Amino acid sequence: MLDKISDRAREIGDEVERFVREVVVPYESDPRRDHHGAPTDALMHEMRAKARDAGVLTPHILEDGSHLTQVETAYVLIRSGLSPLGPLALNTAAPDEGNMYLLGHVGSDHLKEKFLRKMVAGEARSAFLMTEPAVDGGAGSDPSMMQTTCRRDGNHWVVNGTKAFITGADGAGVGIVMAKSEEPDSAGGACMFLVDLPDPAIRIDHVPNTIDSSMPGGHATVRIEGLRVPADQMLGDAGEGFKYAQIRLSPARLSHCMRWLGACIRAHEIATDYACRRMAFGKQLIDHEGVGFMLAENRIDLKQAELMVYWCADVLDTGDLGTTESSMAKVAVSEALMRIADRCVQVMGGTGVTDKTIVEQVFREIRAFRIYDGPTEVHKWSLAKKIKREWREADATADRD
Template identity: 45%
Template sequence: MTDLTRRTRDFVKDTVLPLDDEFDGDIEAAGGDVLRRRLQESARGAGLFAPHAPADCGGHGLGMVERAPVFEEAGYSLFGPLAVGIAAPDEGNVHLLDHVATDAQRTRYLQPLARGEMRSAFAMTEPSPGAGSDPSALSTRATKVDGGWVVNGRKWFITGADGASFFITMARTSGEPGGAGAAGAGGATMFLMPTETDGLDVVRHVGTVDRSMVGGHCEVRFADAFVPDSEVLGGVDEGFRYAQVRLGPARMTHVMRWTGAARRAHEVAMRHVIAREAFGSRMSDLGMVQQMIADNEIDLAATRALLRVACEELDAGQRASESTSIAKTFAAEALHRVVDRATQMCGGLGVSTELPIARIAREIRPFRIYDGPSEVHRWSIAKRAVRRAGEGR
């Protein structure tokens, strides 16, 4: 265990976890942005803040493999990632901006975001028939005008939108929804849009089962919202290519964080079955309980192994589309199984607020949907396998 990993573990357990437990993982009940700023100041003072951010922005500059154990320790508490500045969507946006932003954009957006001076949102998902699992259905449109672009459209499930300082917004700049090639999926552009932009409106919170994400998951509307040319992120019509810069690593950092949460559920259940007696022996000595314990250990170990394969490819500069899809799909389902078994081992306590397991189950369930539902990843994995088989590889 590295020194940074050890110190992150101790900070989360001593400083963050008590608040997580006190407020049942509800970030708004715990203080929302006020708590975020307080926890991040503590993490900064301890030298733990922004382990992923580039050094010129005050971060530790860790690669993907190096991040994994640190992010897992932060994820042990539902509030931990927020405290050390690695929560979604900011963490993924820092990664994207570091790779794509101009010098001026780094100064205006990346540096204050990486320092925790502001929050951000990534606005891509749309209501039907717009972009969801199929990004080529993108319907929010940006029209070229003198000096910039005018954006019109509607987004929802935009994490962290309430209170964000700026949005990275995906909008169609050529082609039609559902098209193919340069006129379809390729015809999207990313725009940097400060929240005070005229015509950008955070309409409402979309109610969801999870409660640990500061700023919620919101509906956002764009009505003739003007974006100057200087705030185009990357190249025009190349938004989906740049999205891949963000999505693969962001899927893996989700895996890292949720591995920590699932591990906590498993450890709480272990302590319970070791202490609890039933049918004349400790519960941990019963065969059916031992099978659940072993299966949890296997799922956690396999998750970490698949995660490492994908992270090594990303660190080597590869796109890693297949390895990240495999790791994300397996982890989302395996970690859900870990938490579900932990619930079962604890019986009634497992579905109560007496233990943290029920809230971890509540928070981890959406991971099988966001950043690509398991079914979409399986479709993509199968297509690649069929293509390889057809090519004789």
């Protein structure tokens, strides 16, 4: 798959890596964090200004509005992830990257001009309001359980409901709101709407403290009461929201894999440097089999994760939604990266659990990554259902023969 990366994309990716290592990494010790430990918007805008000046802001979207291929995007986003701050600085972070992808593929010219332009320019963060509180029986890994509703009222739609774990909602300038239609011609399907934030009808109830801390705005619980959205701010067609969610989620899952692979590459570099410098029992740590083997296993897992990312990216480039492939990649890569991050902490001992390096943060972020965009178990369950369906189809064909 690497032979499908153009010289232009390689140049972009290499410049992104240089920028992250030389400009972004020093910001890792910057104290501008909110009470949840996430970077403040002031820190984000300062880094983005430097990325804009360096010509690497939103590097996967070209000046004419076209996108790099998924394989090329992988080459770039892996490098943007070499620092936990990298995706934020370069505007390749979740949920913005996935939201830009969705708007670019489904949005009307009106929505692209009103919302996508400022997102691509790095001027506004965005939020994707789909997940709902589990205590209310709302949508989580199963979006068909959606409780948030929308109904027509003249040339507007009115939305009501509660959302949970909405990444970046606090401080976002753009929101994509997903709701189940009450209109008979929508057959109970979901709709998506673009809204300017903040909006008095969208209230943040609270932002919980979570194990991860790389995303501004945290993961808020949001209450929507009487939100009126102009009809021309519906994304696509009424009742097609679940289909659009899949258009977004398959590449978004893979983009997560790309970014966090970059973070684990860096964590492995830090752990390797530590093991090669630290002496214990008369020799370097890496010369102790227990430590050296962990780093060797890291190298194996890193390569397997990289190959899985590029393979799935290549499938998406064929035009297939790649839901099965993205599920497999999400499981394989997130679990491999968790092993890598855990070994890095273990190799570094006490230093590994401190904030002297990014290793402990990468460990926390990867642990959260195993849950968001679908936990491992949900993807395995989905894959098992497909395996059973394929068996039934093959068995039926055998009976006919």
